[in-house]
Amino acid sequence: MSSQAGSLTKTPRHIVIGGGSGFIGTGLAKKLTARGDKVTIISRTPGPGRITWDDLARDGLPECDAVVNFAGQHILNLKRRWNAAYRDEVIQSRVQTTRQLVAALNASVNPPEVFISTAGKCFYGTRELGVAETYPELDEESKPMGLDFPAELVSLWEAAADGVDATRLRHVKLRIGIVLGQVDRSSFLGRLWRIGRTRGVLPMIRLPFCLGVGAFIGDGRQPLPWIHIDDMVGI
Ligand SMILES: NC(=O)c1ccc[n+]([C@@H]2O[C@H](COP(=O)([O-])OP(=O)(O)OC[C@H]3O[C@@H](n4cnc5c(N)ncnc54)[C@H](OP(=O)(O)O)[C@@H]3O)[C@@H](O)[C@H]2O)c1
Numbered sequence: 001m002s003s004q005a006g007s008l009t010k011t012p013r014h015i016v017i018g019g020g021s022g023f024i025g026t027g028l029a030k031k032l033t034a035r036g037d038k039v040t041i042i043s044r045t046p047g048p049g050r051i052t053w054d055d056l057a058r059d060g061l062p063e064c065d066a067v068v069n070f071a072g073q074h075i076l077n078l079k080r081r082w083n084a085a086y087r088d089e090v091i092q093s094r095v096q097t098t099r100q101l102v103a104a105l106n107a108s109v110n111p112p113e114v115f116i117s118t119a120g121k122c123f124y125g126t127r128e129l130g131v132a133e134t135y136p137e138l139d140e141e142s143k144p145m146g147l148d149f150p151a152e153l154v155s156l157w158e159a160a161a162d163g164v165d166a167t168r169l170r171h172v173k174l175r176i177g178i179v180l181g182q183v184d185r186s187s188f189l190g191r192l193w194r195i196g197r198t199r200g201v202l203p204m205i206r207l208p209f210c211l212g213v214g215a216f217i218g219d220g221r222q223p224l225p226w227i228h229i230d231d232m233v234g235i
Helices: 023-034 053-059 084-107 149-161 188-193 202-210 229-234
Strands: 014-018 038-043 050-052 066-069 114-120 170-176 178-180 226-228
Touching: 014 023, 014 084, 023 038, 023 229, 038 053, 050 053, 053 084, 066 084, 084 114, 084 149, 114 149, 149 170, 178 229, 226 229
Parallel strands: 014 038, 014 066, 038 050, 066 114, 114 170, 178 226
Antiparallel strands: none
């Protein structure tokens, strides 16, 4: 970011976070406000420090220094069947919100300095490994090695974010691994029984183990790229 140091070096800065009410967005908003920055969240629900997607469509993007987008229906919802209708909902929730944000960014008279769009490491897809094969190392330059639903989702999501006019601002694309958060064991009982609340994917992975039926998935050789919430927010 140093090569384009401008409004991002001034304080306080104004950061707009699409989907900022979620697991990662809450952590980021907390960190930014703690250091004196102003945060505006774009949400489906109005409230203090928030604008809605309808406000964004009607009034355009507020004057700001950076925009980060986390909005979208979570890919894993234990209450929903993973059928075609749900998958389409997941795709539309990300593509539509991203398109809306991109349109607002492109229409803004004074665009922010940076647009950070987020998607998942699912971009790379999956494939079955041969018996003696190890998983290939992947980086930003790697092409997807298989196409499955999450890979398709991420490619559509990134394509929507690519609509931003990158001649007017810096566009950073993050392909996030699984974000793991801390288990909050602040209560006496929580510490005693080693139970507590957490957010993100961890509660879903943890549940079978808490019920005594945890096991590895498949042959257990597949990678699980993960990042701690504090590191994610730090990026
Ligand atoms: N957490 C992970 O392990 C992980 C890993 C890789 C990628 N990601 C991606 O990173 C992003 C943020 O992750 P997160 O864990 O913070 O997600 P999250 O907790 O599910 O939050 C996402 C936010 O998006 C908004 N949202 C939900 N459904 C929506 C819909 N149908 N239409 C518009 N907005 C909707 C919600 O905000 P409102 O209710 O305020 O509207 C929600 O707070 C997600 O897009 C996720 O796919 C996450």
